[in-house]
Amino acid sequence: MSANSRIPGFYKLSPSERFKTVVKQSGVAEADIANLATADAEMLKIADRMVENVVGTLSIPLGVAANFTINGRDYLIPMATEEPSVVAAASNMASVARLHGGFHTSSDQPIMISQIQLVGARDPHGARLRLYERRQDLLNLANEQDPMLVKLGGGAKDIEVRIVEAGDRTYVVLHLIVDVRDAMGANAVNTMAEALAPLVSEIAGARVRLRILSNKADLRLARVRATYDAESLGGPDVVDGIIDAYVFAAADPYRAATHNKGIMNGITAVVLATGNDTRAVEAGAHSHAAASGRYTSLSHYEKDAAGNLVGTMEVPMAVGLVGGATKTHPVAQAAVKLLGVKSAQELAEIIVAVGLAQNTGALRALAAEGIQKGHMSLHARNIAVAAGASSEEIDEVVARLRKDGHVRIDKAEAVLAEMRSGR
Known part of the structure; x- marks a missing residue:
């Protein structure tokens, strides 16, 4: 059928x-x-x-990263991921960073942008200035949509009006700049944009098309730095190898895509564990990586005067503690409680610290023994389980696979058959 x-x-x-x-x-x-x-x-x-049309749920392993000290405070960090070695690498690099004070972070206010696209303006530049002249009227109307947000200190703070040339078309685009406090902010800024659309259209003398947030959250950056002890990493040559790997990623978009994927292994795992929007965060990060017009590394590595490795990173981080799955999913709620965070900014700073730790761990593996050695030992366990190994058989199957050097399902099945026939 x-x-x-x-x-x-x-x-x-x-x-x-x-x-x-x-x-x-x-x-x-x-x-x-x-x-x-x-x-x-x-x-x-x-x-x-x-969500719609639900028939079931999908469980993702949730691990807890240890050893993290961020701004002088220790955290146990929940990470939801299906990929082996991610939680271990982040925890390992966090232990190395602890020797020099852990991770130090800062972040912008939780500002989101909503875009209102205008088409057909006869005088785009004149329309742009007319909108600026009515700035306060627009902000007042926007803030009428969410008085609770305003009461908490947030709300619409400013506008920016841009002229966007697109082929033979000219668009006037109004950016509504909103402090969303402890929310991710999509619903708040979209509601405001919808409410503003008729007035914006009237002022500009043009038709409104799109009114939607931008996931290029470049007014909502989170920053992190850490110093990794050279000897604990494996010595000066490993430090130089990590810097060479970073420079390669900074120069070559083919390498940068994989380099940044390693960063997102850490970031996405915490974003998912806390019930936040992984796609929004990923879109913001990758757009930031291409902000110069060329896709490049999100992180930066250098040496300090003592020869230790210094890693830094600055990434848009639109995450929240209120609304969405963060408030409806019991595992996400538990993850937030485990972290003990009090604000969306604190959560954002934790997330970028994990991203940097994960990136450093991956680069260290590449520089020292190659990524496969650590990764494949964990991957081998998954292969052993997939081949049907029991809990008592897994360790022996993994040992034989690693000795043979071929971590494949057919090899695992053959090893299992040989083990069982010899009993």
């Missing part, structure tokens, strides 16, 4: 009814996709409120 994706009223069904419908419409045996459903009834109810 071929699949039929036409399911009228699918969204009206309960998760269990949807799953049964998916089995029927897909033509796939129920036993083959049974793991799509979840036995956790309470979690299923929560998931059904979070």
Whole structure:
């Protein structure tokens, strides 16, 4: 039977009814996709409120990174990731950074930008100045939409009006600049932009098209620096190797993409664990990496006078503690409690510290013994499990795979068969 994706009223069904419908419409045996459903009834109810057409949930391993000292305070940091070696590398580099005071961070106020795009203005430059003339009226109207945010010290703070040339078209684009306090801020700034659209259109004498936040959160940067002891890293040659790896990434976008992916291994894991928007943070980070017009490294490495490695980084970090999955997902709530953070800025600074630690760990592995040695030892455990090894068999399978030098599912299956036939 071929699949039929036409399911009228699918969204009206309960998760269990949807799953049964998916089995029927897909033509796939129920036993083959049974793991799509979840036995956790309470979690299923929560998931059904979070997104559409829910049939189940997907569990991601959640580890806790240790050894982190950030601005003189110790943190245990939850990280949700499926990739081996990420939590271990971050924890390891945090222990090295501790020798010189750990991570030192700072961050901007939690400012987000919403864009209102105007089309068809007869006098774009005149429209731009008319909008500036009505700045206070626009800010007042925006702040009427969220008096609670204003009461907390946030709200619309300013506007910026840009002329954007795009081929044969000229757009007037108004940026509404909003302090969103402890929220990620998407809902707040989008609501304000929607409310402003009619007045902006009237002032500019043009039609409003898009009114939506920008994930290029370059007014909401978080910064981190750390000094890593040269001897603890493996000596001067390892330090030089890490700097060579950084310089390569700074110069070559092909290397920078993988270099920055390593940073995001750490950042995304904490963003996900705390129920924040991983896609928004990733989009902001990668746009920042290309801010000069050429894609480059997000981090920077150099040596201090004593020959120790100094790592620094500055990244947009639009995360919050209120709203979204952070307030609806019980694991995210627990992760935030474990961190003990009191503000979105504190959370942002923790996240960039983990990103820098993870990046340093990956570069150290590359500079010292190659990335595969540590990574593959953990990957081998996953391969052993996938091949069907029991908890009592895993260590022996891993040892044989590593000795052989081929960490593959077919090799693991052969090792298992040999082990079991010899019993």
